[in-house]
Amino acid sequence: MQTTHTPAPNTRSSATGKDYRQPFLVITFLFFMWGFITVMNDVLINSFEKIFKLSALQQSLIQLCFFGAFFIISLLYFLISARSGKDPVNQIGYKNGMAISLAISGVGCMSFYPAAQTASYGVFLLALFVLATGVTLLQICANPYAALLGAPETASSRLNLAQGLNSLGTTVGPLIGVLLIFRVFSNGVATSVSVGKTYLLYGVIFLVLALVVRFTSLPLFQNNEKIEKGWGVLKFKHLRLGALAIFFYVGAEVSVGSWLVKFLMLDHISGLSRESANYFLAYYWGGLMIGRLMGTVSLGKAKASTKYIMMALISLGVFAFIYLITGIKKDEGNITLQLLAFDNVGVFLLFLSLNYFAFLWGKSSPSRSLSIFSVIIIALLLIVILGTGKLAFWAVISIGLFNSIMWSNIFTMAIKDLGKYTSQGSSLLVMAIVGGAILPPLQSIIIDQGFIQLSFLVPLVSYFYILYYGAVGYKPKA
Template sequence: MAGGAVSNSTYTSSPPSGKQAGNYLFPFILVTSLFFLWGLAYGLLDVLNKHFQEVLNITPKRSTLLQGAYFGAYFIMALPAGMFMNRFGYKKGIIMGLLLYAAGAFLFYPSARALNFDFFLLSLFVLACGLACLETAANPYVTVLGPKESSEQRLNLSQCFNGLGSFLGPVIGGALFFGSGKDDLTSVQLTYIVIGVVVLLIAAFFYRTKLPEIKEAEGEAVMKDERPLFAHKHFVGGVIAQFFYVAAQVGVGALFINYATEYWQGTSNEKAAYLLSAGMVLFLAGRFVGTALMRKIAPNQLLALYAFINVLLCAFVMTGSGAASVYALIAVFFFMSIMFPTIFALGVKDLGKHTKRGASFIVMSIVGGASVPYLMGVVTEMYSTAISYGIPLLCFVVVFYYGWRGYKRS
């Protein structure tokens, strides 16, 4: 409905009233914790990028292979994760994701001992395979833990905790990784060991907790729609828009520390990491602000407006105008905040029996984050870091079009 939240009417449980409504609260809190976990993993990623450049003596272009391994895992794992959950349920899918997450985190210890970048790529790939399982389950699952009319608002609320994790990641990384000495990976080992232990504890908690079963409910119009999944133009557009949005988001963050230290004179790596955290604070604030604004502004309109603003901001970032352009780059995070959950909800709306598979494909589109950072690294080596931000600019143009026209259901 115009001016309100986009509701995902293709998923529901039995009507959440009375005692049953209260039964959804604890599972909602538990599932929302997963959003924090993968936000933390992503927040640490951009700090690792710069840290490995110095400790392992690799180029910015090679360091962006971290993003390639991380987001490439989403492409490879999302569809198998969706198939696994179709057969065994969301609870087992979540537990599998947590176990893979923990395994990847523990692999950071031998990777650091070996000082082997390729081993780190493997460790991160395993970790991200776990995250792909979690995202494939949690995004659609949150939409049914309550009234379907407020599903979009619930998803944005849960994604706020993703933003919190993304904020804490650079804070932790900046304090531990850059504060322990250029040639020291001990802090990386300890950080990921702690993360692995915490994730295992949460997996045990999920194992012992009974979660509500999800059933698909299809309205009359949806039941009469016998078209195959890819005949739904708004879904196809959502996959494309999500690909380019994630490409832009990852590209903006991947070279942020490089950009800040190059164009703001006197900025250290540690200070740049804290500036990145400031961007994540805006990202988190933007989720709350966006959720509130969607009560008055149609989500697709807000999506188009935010994407257009980011096109303008990226154009200014490309000028490399000192501190002002770094502030503009930080502001980009605020206007990216609502894009993922809004595109996701618009893309899976009214897919009926195709919703689970559709959700898997939209999660697969996160692979966009694997390619753009590397391309930005290539442009950085050929021209400059500032010029490389023209690539996220073009990505935001695609997101603008989806919010303007591409979201419409045929």
């Protein structure tokens, strides 16, 4: 998942023309880290199920706690800006804001270690909420900062590239998390201690990053201009409908990622063990990376023929990367390469081809692409609900390919023509991420009744609404 907070329209760098490659390199690593730590929730869900003997509803509290923090923190941010007419991040500066956000994330991660000593699920959830608070603030700071690091006309390109690094984090996150929790810090079985040690390591990384950002020479980009007060932003219908689209999209994306492993473990789907099924999260989240990088090229200024070749190379190149890294295993203390038989991924390659042609059919139009991708996901979910075996196995994984452009397209259409209300509108859209806290628990209720496949009706309904927004709801009204 990727969020964007747009800076005030008048914000400008006071050092135009400077070389910002080093600062941008630092920022892209931040994008990587919050993608990495967010997708670890899927690994936690499947680890805590056995550790604490949880029902699906109890497992879903992980996403409720994490994405609930997004809503609470963003709501507070929105209320402060609406009442004061000032953007809090602009007041303290983006650099300071990022350093503080990273420190909070680090404290949240390190709190997992004492939680492990108490072996309390509730304490783990509290630590997760603190972690999510830091990640929320980090996204509010880092997205506009990346946009400001260079010429305004290339801001979209920089954000797309940074989002690609975010997707890289979501791809390798499950693999590293499984390796640390199941192998490095335990002997094949997840324990509260192995989870605590893993997050302690992550916490150290976040705190080091906080120091790097604080003491690295980065542009400050501080702006004290007032923004629009009050609730006037709510008068825009396409923004209100867009916030609902974000709610359903994030909820559906997180729901599929949360319960994908449980689905893959079904005997009539694959019968994989929990540890083995976790590795396929990399294909689901890696699909988002493939799509985002292809979207970057699709929206570029290159000739059509050059775009098509570059998009094909990106698609195959990233797939090859995922195929190789998912083959890395730790067995009896030795790191080995155990690649899947290539015919096992044949169906995924077919969906990869469909993803390529979907981009061509979309013709670089956000609304058209959103509609096409929604229709394809609806078809994939019907296969998931009704199918069996290899086709259903790869259908649920391939949803990630078509989720890739949804956040950016919905967000872009929702803030169109907001003018002076753009900053508040962005905060409203970030609040809608709370869908990730609400839809997984709804799906879990169905799962607890023993209907794992039917539970995917929850994200199915979500994509029907997204289809409506891409076809009709996005149009601004005078």
